[in-house]
Amino acid sequence: MSLKFFNTRTRETEPFEPIEPGKVGLYTCGPTVYHFAHIGNLRTYLFEDLLRRALSMAGYKVKHVMNITDVGHLTSDADEGEDKMEAGAAREGRDVWEIAGFYAKAFQEDLKALRVMPPTLWCKATDHIPEQVELVRTLWDKGFAYAAEDGVYYDVSRFPRYGDFARKDLQGQEAGARVALPGGKRNREDFALWKFSPRDKRRLMEWDSPWGRGFPGWHLECSAMSLKYLGDHFDIHCGGVDHIPVHHTNEIAQTEAATGRSPWVNVWMHGEFLVVDKGKMSKSSGEFLTLSAVVEKGYSPLDYRYLCLGAHYRAPLAFRFESLDQARAGRRNLMEKLKGLDQVRALPVAEAKKLPSWTRFWECVEDDLNAPRALAQVWELAKDRDMDPAQKAGLLKLMDHCLGLDLLLPEPEKEQAPLSPAEQDLLDGRAAAKAARDFARADALRRELESRGILLKDTPQGTQWSRKR
């Protein structure tokens, strides 16, 4: 058995082989912290978390690096618009640094709520300015960079493999372009390595460089930081599918040009989008749903995690509240079936891994992280009423390590507001009516209670009540 992943670089599903036995270097593109993450963004981090967990469970020691981009991400790839961070600050009338800190923290809290394991190492773009300047210098010295009006640019024509990763047909695109390139750019695809600060305006985030005062271009931080922490050849690099044509293409171009080494990264993996109605969720289109908004509507972050696990990471997932309702119902039903197993002394991991049920589960995970099928295996197990509880608990513990749904950690019962005197009267009245076998009256009282949000359940131990969730 071995892990197989779909590699964007080769467009094939291949057995995973680490560069160094037993170890994996993993870089996942983190957020630009100019706004809250929406649940579409978060889907990608959930996919990466599944990958991370699968690698760990396969026995690899994973060094996982994730960036926080807090500077240099422009509102347009044409390198025209503003820096998103500065734009975010202007929008909210706050300091850029404040904005960065605030949204980075919010992001990390979202991940925590979703049970996404934190990376081995977080790194911030603004903490690595010298490394980025150094990288520009290397590219400059090697002749891959040139100065234009508003910054230092990467010359894609110097890197023949430029379009390969995204399978872009540059010839075709250039032929159709016919637009004058602004500001002295040599090629349409050239991107900024270093942007100069505007003459008339003082930025809060700017640094000196040999080419002029300014700030690093987006793309650069991921190259500089992954080079620093994972080296010029590492195992896996992830992100959303949207990163294939621009961000990752540019990262590869600048990194491989600088190091002269290819491939820089063996396996590239990309998560598909969460789509809303007929389109993707995006920060600009107004369809913007944060995790906290979902929680405020009464869902658990794990309901969303469960929803995402129900679809393969490489397939678009249609989001609707109806789907989320279904996920919530499914997760609750599953938890209900597993109730009490947390009290059981579970079979040790080594033993549980020998059971066929585990093998079936793990085969799904190994097959390019097929979470939907893995989840189906969890259900098969949960429904098995003949299995020894110790085995069952051991297996579920293992599976949950992989899925991160806290299956054996029941959510604390919500504090229920005690019955009001009026409600208590109704309850007592029904009990009396029931005892007198006046069922019509008993049912009427139950309906009355239900309309107040109280559900009754008659058990051999008497009537239990609960407030509607």
Place this chain on the structure above:
RNA sequence: GGUGGCGUACCCAAGUGGUCUAAGGGGACGGUCUGCAAAACCGUUAUUCAUGGGUUCAAAUCCCAUCGCCACCUCCA
């Protein structure tokens, strides 16, 4: 306009040449239980995979056409 992808039951969704008369979940319906319910349990719910052709001993899976939808080529996970 160019490029890539998708279309599986009421809903979400797996499966990408034979084990598929298509996994799993949600929902619905029927049954057991109950005074009746709820919960639980049992069962039912696609001979069919957008449509029409074709290739093959064999197709949801490959090819072609048609229709519908989406993404990228502006920013985006």
